[in-house]
Amino acid sequence: xxFTTPTELAxxxxxxxxxxxxxxxxxxxxxxxxxxxxxxxxxxxxLVEAADGAKLDLQIELAPCADHAEPLYATKTGxxxxxxxxxxxxxxxxxxxxxxxxPKKAREIVEQTLQQGKVIDKLLYKNPETxxxxxxxxxxxxxxNQTTIALEGCGRVAAESLDAYLAAGGFAPLAKAxxxxxxxxxxxxxxxxxxxxGGGGFATGRKWRSCVAAEGDERFVICNGDxxxxxxxxxxxxMEGDPYRVLEGMIICALAVGAKRGFIYVRNEYPRAVSRxxxxxxxxxxxxxxxxxxLGSDLDFDIRISRGGGAFVCGESSALMRSIEGNVGxxxxxxxxxxxxxxxxxxxVLNNVETFACVPAIIRERGKxxxxxxxxxxxxxxxFCLVGKVVNTGLIEVPMGTPLRDVVFGVGGGIxxxxxxxxxxxxxxxxxxxxxxxxxxPVDFDALTAAGSMMGSGGMIVMDDHTCMVDVARYxxxxxxxxxCGKCVPCREGIFQLHAMLDAFAKGEGKTGDxxxxxxxxxDVQVGALCGLGKSAxxxxxxxxxxxxxxxxxxxxxKKCPAGVCQAITTFLIDxxxxxxxxxxxxxxxxxxITGQKKKLHAINQELCTKxxxxxxxxxxxxxxxx
Amino acid sequence: xxxxLIDNRKFNAEEGETILEVxxxxxxxxxxxxxxEALEAVGACRLCTVEITGEDWNGSTKLVSACLYPVEEGLIxxxxxxxxxxxxxTVLDLLMARCPESTVIRDLAxxxxxxxxxxxxxDGSKCIMxxxxxxxxxxxxxxxxxxxxxxxxxxxxxxxxxxAESCVxxxxxxxxxxxxxxxxxxxxxxxxxxxREFEFVTCKVCGEPxxxxxxxxxxxENRRLPNDYYTVCSACKKxxxxxxxxxxxx
Ligand SMILES: Cc1cc2nc3c(=O)[nH]c(=O)nc-3n(C[C@H](O)[C@H](O)[C@H](O)COP(=O)(O)O)c2cc1C
Ligand code: FES
Ligand code: FES
Numbered sequence: 001x002x003f004t005t006p007t008e009l010a011x012x013x014x015x016x017x018x019x020x021x022x023x024x025x026x027x028x029x030x031x032x033x034x035x036x037x038x039x040x041x042x043x044x045x046x047l048v049e050a051a052d053g054a055k056l057d058l059q060i061e062l063a064p065c066a067d068h069a070e071p072l073y074a075t076k077t078g079x080x081x082x083x084x085x086x087x088x089x090x091x092x093x094x095x096x097x098x099x100x101x102x103p104k105k106a107r108e109i110v111e112q113t114l115q116q117g118k119v120i121d122k123l124l125y126k127n128p129e130t131x132x133x134x135x136x137x138x139x140x141x142x143x144x145n146q147t148t149i150a151l152e153g154c155g156r157v158a159a160e161s162l163d164a165y166l167a168a169g170g171f172a173p174l175a176k177a178x179x180x181x182x183x184x185x186x187x188x189x190x191x192x193x194x195x196x197x198g199g200g201g202f203a204t205g206r207k208w209r210s211c212v213a214a215e216g217d218e219r220f221v222i223c224n225g226d227x228x229x230x231x232x233x234x235x236x237x238x239m240e241g242d243p244y245r246v247l248e249g250m251i252i253c254a255l256a257v258g259a260k261r262g263f264i265y266v267r268n269e270y271p272r273a274v275s276r277x278x279x280x281x282x283x284x285x286x287x288x289x290x291x292x293x294x295l296g297s298d299l300d301f302d303i304r305i306s307r308g309g310g311a312f313v314c315g316e317s318s319a320l321m322r323s324i325e326g327n328v329g330x331x332x333x334x335x336x337x338x339x340x341x342x343x344x345x346x347x348x349v350l351n352n353v354e355t356f357a358c359v360p361a362i363i364r365e366r367g368k369x370x371x372x373x374x375x376x377x378x379x380x381x382x383x384f385c386l387v388g389k390v391v392n393t394g395l396i397e398v399p400m401g402t403p404l405r406d407v408v409f410g411v412g413g414g415i416x417x418x419x420x421x422x423x424x425x426x427x428x429x430x431x432x433x434x435x436x437x438x439x440x441x442p443v444d445f446d447a448l449t450a451a452g453s454m455m456g457s458g459g460m461i462v463m464d465d466h467t468c469m470v471d472v473a474r475y476x477x478x479x480x481x482x483x484x485c486g487k488c489v490p491c492r493e494g495i496f497q498l499h500a501m502l503d504a505f506a507k508g509e510g511k512t513g514d515x516x517x518x519x520x521x522x523x524d525v526q527v528g529a530l531c532g533l534g535k536s537a538x539x540x541x542x543x544x545x546x547x548x549x550x551x552x553x554x555x556x557x558x559k560k561c562p563a564g565v566c567q568a569i570t571t572f573l574i575d576x577x578x579x580x581x582x583x584x585x586x587x588x589x590x591x592x593x594i595t596g597q598k599k600k601l602h603a604i605n606q607e608l609c610t611k612x613x614x615x616x617x618x619x620x621x622x623x624x625x626x627x
Numbered sequence: 628x629x630x631x632l633i634d635n636r637k638f639n640a641e642e643g644e645t646i647l648e649v650x651x652x653x654x655x656x657x658x659x660x661x662x663x664e665a666l667e668a669v670g671a672c673r674l675c676t677v678e679i680t681g682e683d684w685n686g687s688t689k690l691v692s693a694c695l696y697p698v699e700e701g702l703i704x705x706x707x708x709x710x711x712x713x714x715x716x717t718v719l720d721l722l723m724a725r726c727p728e729s730t731v732i733r734d735l736a737x738x739x740x741x742x743x744x745x746x747x748x749x750d751g752s753k754c755i756m757x758x759x760x761x762x763x764x765x766x767x768x769x770x771x772x773x774x775x776x777x778x779x780x781x782x783x784x785x786x787x788x789x790x791a792e793s794c795v796x797x798x799x800x801x802x803x804x805x806x807x808x809x810x811x812x813x814x815x816x817x818x819x820x821x822x823r824e825f826e827f828v829t830c831k832v833c834g835e836p837x838x839x840x841x842x843x844x845x846x847x848e849n850r851r852l853p854n855d856y857y858t859v860c861s862a863c864k865k866x867x868x869x870x871x872x873x874x875x876x877x
Contacts, residue, residue, distance in 0.1 A: 486781025493721035524717040
């Protein structure tokens with residue numbers, strides 16, 4: 001159906017919402033990347049088949065039904081966040097969360113939960129600390145400290161259905177925006193205090209306003225879905241799980257700045273994001289939500305997907321624009337900003353996926369509402385990908401201002417095996433590592449920058465005491481070395497040399513004085529590089545130097561890796577006092593370097609040991625030590 | 628017209644001019660490696676870095692590339708501040724480690740003195756990734772070569788390292804290359820470059836190689852030249868003309 005007025009849209013949304021309200025039980029099968037990889041599609045098919053077999057009235061689309069009917073409804077949603085215990089099945093309105101569901105268990109869900117209304121205990125999440133099963137999703141610690149705005153619909157609505165988005169109130173913000181002047185829309189975004197979620201944290205409203213002020217006969221709106229940070233998948237989840245929200249944010253922006261054409265730049269490694277966005281764009285075109293005269297207004301705006309080759313540097317604004325133009329994705333110096341001279345040298349607004357995803361809620365609830373969440377300088381919420389040595393990994397969204405401690409130990413449930421916390425890395429590859437003393441810092445653009453790290457786009461990697469910070473810096477520099485566009489000397493050659501020095505430290509080949517050399521070069525790359533990649537590339541080095549300097553010194557002066565990671569300077573030994581002779585390490589060793597008998601002291605043959613650390617990982621008594 | 632300060636001296640500048648243009652016009656030396664007045668600046672070498680500030684900047688300063696930075700009223704530029712010299716040094720040290728074989732770099736390094744030694748590349752490459760060849764080729768309209776790959780693997784090459792299809796063998800890239808990195812072999816009949824061999828058109832008068840056939844065809848097609856434009860070499864054209872004038876003046 002093609003909407004020609006906002007009223008037609010509102011009517012349709014109301015009808016869909018009333019249908020939606022009649023649903024007696026709603027089965028939300030997570031089909032985010034994580035759960036899909038674990039077999040979520042098979043789970044969904046098994047569920048539908050079993051319901052069919054049981055002759056249940058299970059709908060998979062929102063369809064009008066008789067007044068007295070109480071249909072069941074099942075759908076595939078985007079990432080529900082708790083990927084670690086997927087495939088997830090969330091049942092509403094009871095708020096039951098089933099974890100690690102298999103096709104076989106899906107059939108049980110139909111039989112017991114849908115038919116008999118019983119909760120299946122063994123599929124519930126088990127609190128690792130208390131051993132207790134938690135039935136309601138909202139009582140699971142992982143979900144308890146979260147507030148969702150950008151992820152509002154992700155994991156809650158059918159990812160592929162415009163109807164589902166409309167039933168949940170989607171596109172009402174656009175209809176509202178159409179009644180406002182462009183300046184009023186921008187005013188609302190300014191008022192909200194929204195800052196870009198892609199890394200730089202630039203004030204979004206101000207960016208839109210500068211675009212309007214810039215001279216040009218044509219303007220563009222671009223959504224940055226490049227998401228190059230290793231370990232980050234927030235934007236991917238939003239594009240896959242709630243594509244209409246991103247489109248709506250872009251359309252509202254186009255309305256505000258007067259753009260007629262928009263682009264979404266997505267890496268081709270995100271095939272599902274590409275196909276869902278394309279399907280959503282097609283559906284919006286057919287519904288009169290994209291194209292000429294949107295909802296019967298004067299607004300003409302259309303969006304095209306531009307697929308990237310997956311270069312990290314193509315997430316940088318000027319490189320991204322060159323790439324869309326069909327040129328080599330190399331950054332330019334930004335002495336003239338891209339809001340004034342961006343794509344094809346025309347005024348351009350470039351915002352991140354999550355930034356756009358926040359816009360509909362801001363228009364709906366007003367800027368003031370958004371601003372009262374979060375901190376003075378950082379309003380609203382922020383999505384993170386929580387990964388590393390933390391008990392609960394997954395996709396989360398917390399209010400700005402939440403202390404890092406609450407994220408790592410609250411939402412994240414602490415460190416795996418109760419090992420000591422060592423560091424948390426934020427801000428992606430060119431972010432920084434924060435230590436124990438920073439745990440009470442709030443999640444806030446300025447606070448993280450002041451501590452030597454940055455917000456970045458929202459990667460958060462938790463590290464325990466078995467992580468070597470020299471090795472961490474080396475890892476990120478290796479990534480940046482390969483991803484540097486290679487155009488300017490400080491970045492291309494500087495990162496290479498920084499990495500070479502770290503490599504030498506890891507091999508025990510560092511010399512006294514090398515730290516000063518490392519620091520000096522790191523500072524020079526910071527000021528001398530052409531674009532943001534090079535300017536921020538030394539961050540992993542400088543932040544680890546700042547917070548873990550003694551570890552560098554140990555590598556250089558004593559030729560030792562305190563965390564027992566850098567293989568060339570580490571020896572694995574068994575502590576005779578602690579070893580209980582359980583043989584676990586013997587089984588784990590891939591090179592059969594460990595010998596010993598049950599309940600007798602084990603020993604490591606240094607000739608055969610490859611220092612992989614497998615023994616240390618499995619030892620329950622901390623009897624494997626390194627020197 | 629705007630006024631800016633470079634090394635404490637006042638200069639007039641046009642709107643849109645770069646710091647480097649103003650400096651060069653006034654004989655202020657700023658070293659460059661990737662700049663060429665006929666080509667659009669890319670800001671690759673960073674050797675031209677200068678320090679800027681403004682009266683209302685509250686004392687904060689910024690290092691920028693002179694070849695790219697457009698001047699603005701009241702801009703204050705230092706071309707030899709401590710920060711500038713340090714970065715220049717680092718850029719040269721890094722390039723010395725990268726392509727010690729290149730004479731341009733060695734000369735500059737001798738002039739400025741090497742400070743820090745970094746791990747040397749031993750591949751013998753002389754390329755400093757200044758992009759002069761790439762930009763010149765694009766400007767001539769051929770786009771036969773481009774910068775490919777990323778990081779330290781970055782290099783100039785034809786697409787997919789295959790022989791350069793749209794190359795016409797004009798040789799501009801090899802001529803503009805400041806380090807002699809681009810290999811071009813000429814014989815009396817042919818020119819070999821980017822894995823392709825081109826036949827020469829020879830001068831009707833002296834028989835010397837004049838231009839590759841492919842370049843002649845390309846130029847005739849794209850530059851609206853008379854069909855017989857490339858038949859006589861410029862030396863012979865000159866002597867022919869001077870003979871002509873000599874006869875006239877008799
Ligand atoms: C090397 C580099 C990589 C970047 N990668 C991304 C990215 O993957 N996604 C993104 O949204 N922004 C990325 N950015 C930031 C963008 O340049 C730009 O600031 C951002 O997309 C603007 O949107 P925002 O204001 O909504 O954050 C990157 C920046 C740099 C320097
Ligand atoms: S993919 Fe299912 S929870 Fe993330
Ligand atoms: S001359 Fe300006 S960066 Fe090379």
